[in-house]
Each structure stands twice: as structure tokens, then as C-alpha cells.
Amino acid sequence: MNDHDRDKIFYGWWIVAAVFVIVFFGHGIAFYSFSVFIKPLEAHFGWSRTTISIGVVLWALLYGLSGPVVGVCMDKLGVRVVIAFSALVVGSCYVLLGSLNGLVMLYILMFFSGIGSAGVTTVPSQTIISNWFEKYRGRAMGIMMAGVGLGGLTMPPVSNAIITEFGWRTSFRVGGLLLLFMIVPLAALVVRARPSDMGLQPDGIRNDTGEEALSVQEKRESVGLSVKRSLGTSSFWMLFIAYMLQIFGVSGLTVHFVACVDDAGVSSQAASIFWGLAIGFSVVGRVVFGLLADRWNPRNLMALTNMFHGVAAAILLVFFLRMGIHSAASLLPFPLIYGLSMGGTSVLLPVLASRCFGLRNFSKLLGLLMSGFALGVVGGPLTAGRIFDTTGNYRLAFLIFAIVFVASGLAVLFVQPDRYMAEFSISTPERKEVCVSD
Numbered sequence: 299m300n301d302h303d304r305d306k307i308f309y310g311w312w313i314v315a316a317v318f319v320i321v322f323f324g325h326g327i328a329f330y331s332f333s334v335f336i337k338p339l340e341a342h343f344g345w346s347r348t349t350i351s352i353g354v355v356l357w358a359l360l361y362g363l364s365g366p367v368v369g370v371c372m373d374k375l376g377v378r379v380v381i382a383f384s385a386l387v388v389g390s391c392y393v394l395l396g397s398l399n400g401l402v403m404l405y406i407l408m409f410f411s412g413i414g415s416a417g418v419t420t421v422p423s424q425t426i427i428s429n430w431f432e433k434y435r436g437r438a439m440g441i442m443m444a445g446v447g448l449g450g451l452t453m454p455p456v457s458n459a460i461i462t463e464f465g466w467r468t469s470f471r472v473g474g475l476l477l478l479f480m481i482v483p484l485a486a487l488v489v490r491a492r493p494s495d496m497g498l499q500p501d502g503i504r505n506d507t508g509e510e511a512l513s514v515q516e517k518r519e520s521v522g523l524s525v526k527r528s529l530g531t532s533s534f535w536m537l538f539i540a541y542m543l544q545i546f547g548v549s550g551l552t553v554h555f556v557a558c559v560d561d562a563g564v565s566s567q568a569a570s571i572f573w574g575l576a577i578g579f580s581v582v583g584r585v586v587f588g589l590l591a592d593r594w595n596p597r598n599l600m601a602l603t604n605m606f607h608g609v610a611a612a613i614l615l616v617f618f619l620r621m622g623i624h625s626a627a628s629l630l631p632f633p634l635i636y637g638l639s640m641g642g643t644s645v646l647l648p649v650l651a652s653r654c655f656g657l658r659n660f661s662k663l664l665g666l667l668m669s670g671f672a673l674g675v676v677g678g679p680l681t682a683g684r685i686f687d688t689t690g691n692y693r694l695a696f697l698i699f700a701i702v703f704v705a706s707g708l709a710v711l712f713v714q715p716d717r718y719m720a721e722f723s724i725s726t727p728e729r730k731e732v733c734v735s736d
Contacts, residue, residue: 308502309493310430314438316488317423318445320381323480324418326449327457327473328388328411330577332357333556334458334570338466339404347557349401351683353408354553355676360412361419362545362672368421369665377422377491384417385481392474396467418481420668424648425661429492432500433592435652440588440645447584447641450577454556458570522656523718528663533654536712537647542670543706544604544643547611547699550678551636558692562624576633576640583641588649596650601710603642608703610636615696653715 336350371380391411398404423442431438453473460469493499528534555576559569583603590599610632617628648664655663682695 309490309496309498310438310500310502312488313426313430313490314442316484317426317442320445320481320484320489321419321423321442322445322449323453323476324385324388324415324449325446326453327392327477328415329419330450330552330573331453331457331473333553333573334454334461335466335469336553336557337560338461339398342466343401345401346683346687347554348680348683348687350404351553351679353401353404354549354679356405357408357412357415358549358675358679359672360409361416362669362675364413364416365421365665365668365671366662367665368416369425369661369663371417372422372425372491372661377426378485378489380417381422381485381489382482384414385477385485386414387411388414388418389474389477389481392477393471394474396469396471396474398467398470416668418477421661421665424664426489426491428648428652428657428660430500433503434501436588436591436596436645436649437585438588439591439649440585443584443588443641443645444581446644447577447579447581447637450580451574454570454577455567455574458567462567522658522660523654525659525662525666527718528655528659529666531654531714531718533713533715533717534663534667536709537651537654538667538670540600540604540706540709540713541647541667542674543702543709544607545671545674546678547607547702547706548640548678549675550682550695550699551611553679554682554686554692554695559618559629561691562618562622564624564629572629572633575630576637579634579637580641580644583638584645585641586638587642588645591646591649595715596646596653597710597713597715600643600646600650601707603639603646603707604710605704605707606635606639607643608700608707610639611696611700611703615693615700619691619693619696650713650715654713654718 332354336347339345339350340347368380368384388411391407391414395404395407395411398407424439427439427442428435457469457473460472490496523531555573556569559572564572587599587603613635614629614632617623618632621628647667651664651667652660678699681698682692685695686692
């Protein structure tokens with residue numbers, strides 16, 4: 299290997315950059331921005347928030363239930379095909395939402411948007427990064443997932459500004475075009491599923507025994523628990539329950555936060571900025587906890603971040619909703635604590651899953667874990683919408699969210715990340731995988 303090859307930037311970091319952009323627009327538009335459309339749709343069509351939330355639930359159900367299918371399709375068709383086709387689906391749905399004329403059309407488009415969103419967000423992005431990095435998996439995952447936070451910080455205020463200036467129909471169409479023209483080219487031209495596709499190893503490790511190195515890498519990608527064995531472990535189900543509970547609260551807050559703050563007399567633009575701040579702080583959380591995950595047990599870190607979701611919800615409930623303190627000072631602790639913890643949880647879940655089950659069936663198992671999203675999201679937005687329509691406020695909803703977040707953190711403590719590692723770890727001349735003690 300010549301000096302020029304040694305000095306080249308490891309292609310895995312270009313993968314991180316490309317996937318960063320993909321999740322920036324995928325999450326920022328398809329997941330985080332819909333909350334700013336609730337009040338405009340309510341005003342234009344006269345629909346209740348519960349009625350609108352049903353559309354969100356349809357989206358989320360298909361998003362979660364499509365996770366296992368996305369994992370299988372990635373194995374059969376390749377990750378580039380899955381991401382590009384999914385972007386075409388969700389982008390087209392958003393363009394068509396600009397011509398929305400009734401509830402049936404809303405529900406149909408949210409149905410297909412959920413399917414498409416699953417193929418441009420969590421399962422493909424986290425699988426790609428897990429394949430390309432091992433020693434630096436936590437930090438690479440954190441940097442890539444920072445794209446989710448920056449997308450959430452940027453796109454809701456941008457969508458709201460377009461609504462204010464040009465109307466909600468134009469805002470939907472602009473979001474759809476961004477999904478189409480930013481994601482599809484990157485998926486086709488830059489993304490590669492794994493380093494062995496290019497004769498490389500994870501983390502950019504190089505040596506002079508190319509065939510031996512490639513053989514080791516192929517072994518590394520082929521080891522891990524089977525799907526059946528993984529489903530028979532308590533760790534899988536504790537992760538599933540923890541993720542389901544966390545999504546119950548996160549989805550409810552995501553959909554209703556802007557409307558809740560706006561109801562208290564704060565402008566929708568200011569409310570979207572505070573929500574954007576929460577997502578912005580999540581960028582810091584993703585990077586910091588990504589770095590920590592390379593050093594400390596990700597189980598303990600994830601339990602902590604899940605519980606701090608509950609602390610943030612409780613602060614918002616007590617000071618903003620119950621005590622009626624509607625100043626910026628009463629709102630700022632929420633985006634700070636919630637954002638940092640949300641960023642940490644999103645990075646730690648795939649890192650913890652890879653520690654528990656290996657890479658052999660990672661995309662399929664991550665897809666199965668993502669189905670907990672479908673179950674969790676059935677409750678969150680719909681529960682909050684129903685409570686508001688019944689009581690005229692969100693106090694009970696936020697109390698439920700705080701309790702659920704704490705329960706999610708407790709469930710993570712029962713995960714055993716290294717119990718099965720000896721069954722699929724491999725040794726190499728350069729590195730030997732070891733179990734990190736609790």
C-alpha cells in the first residue's frame with residue numbers, strides 16, 4: 299500500500315457526511331415539521347386535533363411496521379435502492395399534501411408517507427454506520443445523528459416561516475421537493491452499504507495483508523445472533539419495551555408541543571423556535587453521548603437519558619402548565635434537558651443493539667425494534683389530542699409522558715449488552731473484541 303493510499307480520508311467519513319444530509323432532510327421534514335401544520339389545518343378545514351392526530355398515528359404506524367420490511371429489502375435489494383425509492387415515495391406524498399382537499403386524502407398520503415419515511419431514516423442510516431465503524435462506532439453514529447438534530451432545529455421554523463409568508467400548501471410542496479432532490483442523488487452516488495464493498499475495513503484500519511484483512515472483515519459482518527435467538531433473549535424485549543415507551547412520550551410531545559405553547563399565548567413562531575432549540579440541543583447530546591458510548595457502558599447511559607426525558611416533561615408540566623409561568627425562563631430548561639437526553643437516546647439505541655446481537659442480522663433486528671415505534675406512537679399523539687379535546691389543556695398528557703419516560707429508563711437497566719458477545723466475537727492480529735464490564 300503506497301503513501302498516497304495511507305493519506306486518503308477513510309471513505310467511511312464520506313458515508314457519515316452523506317447520511318448526515320439524508321437524515322437532516324428525512325427526519326427534519328417527515329418527522330419533526332408536521333407539528334407546525336396542525337393549527338393551519340385546524341383553521342382551514344375545521345378539523346379537531348384528535349382528527350388530525352389520527353393522520354399522524356397512521357404515518358407512525360406504517361413507519362414503525364415498515365421497519366422490519368426495510369431491513370429485509372436492504373438485504374435483498376441493497377441500501378441505495380431502498381433509500382432512493384423511499385425518498386421518491388415520501389417526497390411525492392409531501393408534494394401532494396400541498397393539494398390536500400379532505401380527510402381521506404390526508405390519511406392516504408400519511409399512510410404512504412410513513413412507509414417512505416421508514417426507508418430514509420432510522421434503519422438504513424444506523425445500519426450503514428454500524429457496518430462502516432466498530433472502534434469509532436459511537437462517535438460516527440453521534441456525528442451522523444447530529445443531522446437529525448440539525449434537521450429538527452432548522453426545518454420546523456423554516457416550514458412555519460413558509461406557512462406564514464406563502465401558506466401551508468406551499469410549505470408542504472417545498473418540503474417534498476427538498477426530499478426528492480437532496481436525498482435521491484446522495485443515495486445513488488455516494489452511499490455504500492459496507493466497507494467490504496470497497497475492499498475496506500471498519501474505521502479505516504489498514505494493513506499490508508489485504509486478502510487476510512478482507513477475510514476478517516467478511517467474518518465480522520457475518521457474526522452475530524440469529525433473529526430467532528435474539529428474539530429469545532430478555533435483552534431484546536427490554537429494549538423493545540423501552541423504545542416503545544419512549545416513543546409514546548416523544549411522539550406526543552413532537553406533535554403537540556407547538557400547539558400547547560401557542561395555546562398559552564406564545565406565538566406559533568416562538569413556540570416552533572423553542573421546539574427547534576430542543577432539537578438543536580439534541581445535536582450536542584448526539585455527539586457527546588456518541589463519544590461516551592465508545593468508553594462507557596451504553597446501557598447505563600441510555601437508562602439515564604430516558605429518565606431525563608421525564609425530568610424535562612415534569613419541568614414543563616409544573617412551571618409552564620400548572621404554575622402558569624409563560625416566560626422564556628420557564629421554557630428554556632425544557633429544550634435544554636429534553637434535547638440533550640433525546641440526542642443521547644437516539645445514538646445509544648443502535649450502539650447498544652450491536653453490542654447485544656452483533657452485525658449478522660443487525661438491520662432486521664433494528665427493524666423489529668423499530669416496530670415498537672408503531673405501538674408506542676399509537677398512544678402518544680392520540681392520547682394528548684383526546685385529553686386536550688376533553689379537558690381543554692395538556693396537563694394530564696404531560697404527566698403521563700413524564701411517568702412513561704421514567705419507566706422506559708428502568709426497562710433499559712434490565713438489558714444485558716455483553717451477555718452473548720462471546721458467542722459472536724472474533725479475534726484479529728490487530729484487535730481482539732472484548733466485553734466491557736458494567
